[in-house]
Amino acid sequence: MLSDSHQGPAYIEHRGLKIPSFLYGTAWKEMETEALAKLALESGFLGIDTANQRRHYYEAGVGKALQHVLADGNIKRSDLFLQTKFTYTGGQDHRLPYDPAADYTSQVRQSFASSLEHLNTTYLDSYILHGPMSRVGLTDADWEVWRAMEDLKKSGAVKLIGVSNMEFGQVQLLLEKADIKPAFVQNRCFARTQWDAKIRALCREHDVIYQGFSLITANASELNQPEIHQIAKRLGCSIAQVVFRFALQVGMIPLTGTTSQRHMKEDLAMYDIELSDAEIEIIENVA
Secondary structure: OEOOOOOOOOEEEEOOEEEEOOEEEOOOOHHHHHHHHHHHHHHOOOEEEOOOOOOOOOHHHHHHHHHHHHHHOOOOHHHOEEEEEEOOHHHOOOOOOOOOOOOHHHHHHHHHHHHHHHHOOOOEEEEEEOOOOOOOOOOHHHHHHHHHHHHHHHHOOEEEEEEEOOOHHHHHHHHHHOOOOOOEEEEEOOHHHOOOHHHHHHHHHOOOEEEEEOOOHHHOOHHHOHHHHHHHHHHOOOHHHHHHHHHHHOOEEEEEOOOOHHHHHHHHHHHHOOOOHHHHHHHHOOO
């Protein structure tokens, strides 16, 4: 259930936890990560998404931002939702957070311990498998990694576990065979697939929350359609606000990675607008 508050991010109640319904993503920020994550938290974001993958993320920069914000005393660690990821060697560069010669269970544990250290926290709210080993099906490596993640969940070191960059069949397989079902599926979300409609439907069926990233950047031409501009004009808001509000109303947690404080505040203001059923349908079918 979404909360009714328009004071900052609303929350979703999911598997006994209160989760912010809008996340700030920290990919590709490099040495700006600390400043931008701090700005996002000061602007009102309470959920941060990162990864222990130095190639595309600077997880330790997020940790430094958290230290600043928590030291100010306005936000407590329990108010925040911290999500990071385990990434296979294929997605890493030479700056690995684990021993590549170790078995996958050890790699997960080493990466997780490194994430706790980077983020200066004793637990994580969400831990995500950054992507499966292959494009089709789940390999023995994927199952070993998932079991290691299940163990972290059972130990209480992480509250929820999930997956990213998976296609329909892989999510279906994981839901069928995992001891602990994923709490989240995080995918790049394309308008041309009706915003990942098939996987979102599977998620709804199994009490999984879909997290969508690249909602704006992956759909530039679709979002430039006259009907989208008309919706934004009616509501007196930006195209980004329309898209993020759409995501929220169809049960998705959107991610934004904006580097502008003005856009951060604008994006959060999407809680103050509402789309009609007809407008939702227009956006769902815009491609």
